[in-house]
Amino acid sequence: MACLLALLLALAAIAATAGAASAPNICVSGSVPPLLQALYAPGLVTVDGNSDDWKSIPGMRVRLRQVVGGGSSYLYGDGEATIKAVHDGRDLFVLMQVTGPYVFSSLQVGLNPAMALMFSIGANATFLDMGGCLQEAGSCTAATCSGHEVDIMQFQPRLDAVPGRLYGTNIRDIAIFSGDDRYGHLTDMYAFNPHCKWADGPIATPDFNIGSHGWGAGGAQNDWLGAWQHTSMGIVGQSPFAWGDQVFGVNGSLGDYVYEFSRPLVTQDRLQQDVQLAIGRVQRFGAAFWYPISGQPWNGYEHFLAHCDWMDLELLPGTGAGAAAVGATGATVLGSVSVVMSLGAVVAAAYAGCLLRRHHGFEGLARLT
Ligand SMILES: *[C@@H]1O[C@H](CO)[C@@H](O)[C@H](O)[C@H]1NC(C)=O
Numbered sequence: 001m002a003c004l005l006a007l008l009l010a011l012a013a014i015a016a017t018a019g020a021a022s023a024p025n026i027c028v029s030g031s032v033p034p035l036l037q038a039l040y041a042p043g044l045v046t047v048d049g050n051s052d053d054w055k056s057i058p059g060m061r062v063r064l065r066q067v068v069g070g071g072s073s074y075l076y077g078d079g080e081a082t083i084k085a086v087h088d089g090r091d092l093f094v095l096m097q098v099t100g101p102y103v104f105s106s107l108q109v110g111l112n113p114a115m116a117l118m119f120s121i122g123a124n125a126t127f128l129d130m131g132g133c134l135q136e137a138g139s140c141t142a143a144t145c146s147g148h149e150v151d152i153m154q155f156q157p158r159l160d161a162v163p164g165r166l167y168g169t170n171i172r173d174i175a176i177f178s179g180d181d182r183y184g185h186l187t188d189m190y191a192f193n194p195h196c197k198w199a200d201g202p203i204a205t206p207d208f209n210i211g212s213h214g215w216g217a218g219g220a221q222n223d224w225l226g227a228w229q230h231t232s233m234g235i236v237g238q239s240p241f242a243w244g245d246q247v248f249g250v251n252g253s254l255g256d257y258v259y260e261f262s263r264p265l266v267t268q269d270r271l272q273q274d275v276q277l278a279i280g281r282v283q284r285f286g287a288a289f290w291y292p293i294s295g296q297p298w299n300g301y302e303h304f305l306a307h308c309d310w311m312d313l314e315l316l317p318g319t320g321a322g323a324a325a326v327g328a329t330g331a332t333v334l335g336s337v338s339v340v341m342s343l344g345a346v347v348a349a350a351y352a353g354c355l356l357r358r359h360h361g362f363e364g365l366a367r368l369t
């Protein structure tokens with residue numbers, strides 16, 4: 001009965017949004033995943049949390065959805081999200097922009113929005129359960145979970161992460177061989193499943209779990225850089241905020257959260273902790289967003305997902321003319337919104353979605369206090 005209702009609701013939703021270029025957030029077994037294409041666009045974007053410089057880049061629009069217990073799910077209610085990517089031959093740049101009122105709390109991490117990207121490393125890494133290795137927390141090793149490695153970037157900006165400034169890799173954490181970021185909480189991690197997830201480090205599997213022992217046994221390094229802003233702050237260029245401002249916006253202001261990231265395509269990692277990207281290749285990835293609904297702090301598993309399984313990220317080669325690839329013809333030939341399922345397939349998928357078990361795509365985002 002519940003599933004019949006879900007089917008009817010899905011049909012109603014499809015009727016209401018017919019023609020919208022949103023990637024379906026419902027999976028059909030064997031269907032082609034949504035495709036995000038990263039154009040070669042050197043010198044186009046600055047990683048500062050302002051998305052104005054991305055305007056000429058086609059993006060993927062998604063409805064974020066949280067899958068909850070009992071096989072049901074609900075849509076993120078405040079609007080759509082946009083995901084875009086470009087590269088300059090050395091670095092990948094990713095934008096995620098989510099509509100939602102500005103909220104902040106200096107008291108509790110779960111009262112501040114957060115987001116994460118996840119990439120498959122191992123050939124058998126599943127989206128569900130963060131790699132899907134079947135080992136328990138104590139028995140995950142590079143050997144027992146080989147092939148299930150996933151690479152995770154998570155960003156939990158708080159009042160000490162100044163809008164428009166760079167966080168991620170920093171000399172203090174690199175000095176102690178940790179993929180953590182003590183300043184902005186933009187951490188480079190790897191995992192085999194939700195129980196076996198660590199900040200990047202110099203050994204393949206620390207003998208402790210980050211959940212119970214805190215951050216920083218670390219090593220390797222944090223290869224990500226990122227920045228955030230909320231459009232209600234009215235920042236046109238780079239952020240006017242400085243350390244000590246502490247309150248950056250007016251609680252409840254309407255607008256979009258903007259997150260921008262960059263990372264070298266290839267890193268120094270030798271331990272399967274970082275995904276290695278290449279121009280011309282397709283990489284599996286996912287995106288998640290955490291938001292305090294109705295003022296309630298989120299839990300690690302309460303994420304809104306851009307899609308219920310891996311999506312594809314394709315790094316397109318340059319044409320030799322640099323940014324000339326961007327523009328009207330680029331948008332036509334290389335448009336990155338990929339609606340891959342027919343109407344009928346979406347309906348069938350909505351029904352099949354009733355049978356999904358609780359979704360652990362990114363479960364285990366660490367809640368720091
Ligand atoms: C993936 O799983 C298959 C089937 O279990 C196995 O044969 C293969 O070796 C695995 N690949 C990796 C990279 O672990």
Ligand SMILES: *[C@@H]1O[C@H](CO)[C@@H](O)[C@H](O)[C@H]1NC(C)=O
Nearest residue numbers: 103104105111251252294295
């Ligand atoms: C901002 O709003 C949230 C949600 O209503 C509330 O929990 C929080 O305390 C507010 N923060 C401030 C500083 O007023």
